[in-house]
Amino acid sequence: MKVISLWEPWASLVAMGVKMHETRHWKTNYRGPLVIHAAKRKADRASLLFFSRIPRTATVAALFDRELAYGKAVCLVDLVDCIPTENVSPHVIEKEGYFGNYSKGRFAWRFINLREFRDPFPMVGRQALFSAPDDLREYIARGEFK
Numbered sequence: 001m002k003v004i005s006l007w008e009p010w011a012s013l014v015a016m017g018v019k020m021h022e023t024r025h026w027k028t029n030y031r032g033p034l035v036i037h038a039a040k041r042k043a044d045r046a047s048l049l050f051f052s053r054i055p056r057t058a059t060v061a062a063l064f065d066r067e068l069a070y071g072k073a074v075c076l077v078d079l080v081d082c083i084p085t086e087n088v089s090p091h092v093i094e095k096e097g098y099f100g101n102y103s104k105g106r107f108a109w110r111f112i113n114l115r116e117f118r119d120p121f122p123m124v125g126r127q128a129l130f131s132a133p134d135d136l137r138e139y140i141a142r143g144e145f146k
Helices: 010-015 045-052 058-064 090-099 134-141
Strands: 002-006 021-024 032-038 072-084 107-122
Touching: 002 010, 010 032, 010 072, 010 107, 021 090, 107 134
Parallel strands: 002 032
Antiparallel strands: 021 107, 032 072, 072 107
């Protein structure tokens, strides 16, 4: 089982079921369970300025009612596809366009089967994909989901 760290609020958007694609400048051949971890480091100013331009929908308003989970694993998804962003359907971009960079030359990682953790799980993140630590695997095996 692999883990990826995302800055907040993007990790929480995945946990809320709003963001079901992660865009990256690199592709992955990994398919299977993927833990979404909220990085301890806060987003940079440019990212936060971008996020501040998102239209205020009920979903985005709900995000501001959440306590962001810096330094914690927030959910488990299944990574089922990784495709060039130019092949992503316009419907997905319309729905999630504010939550990722869909410019040409990037890749969209598609998530399904969201399972939000009952309590975010404290752990240290890393860059790129990394293996889930044993204590997180045990937490998941106990079915600690909402």
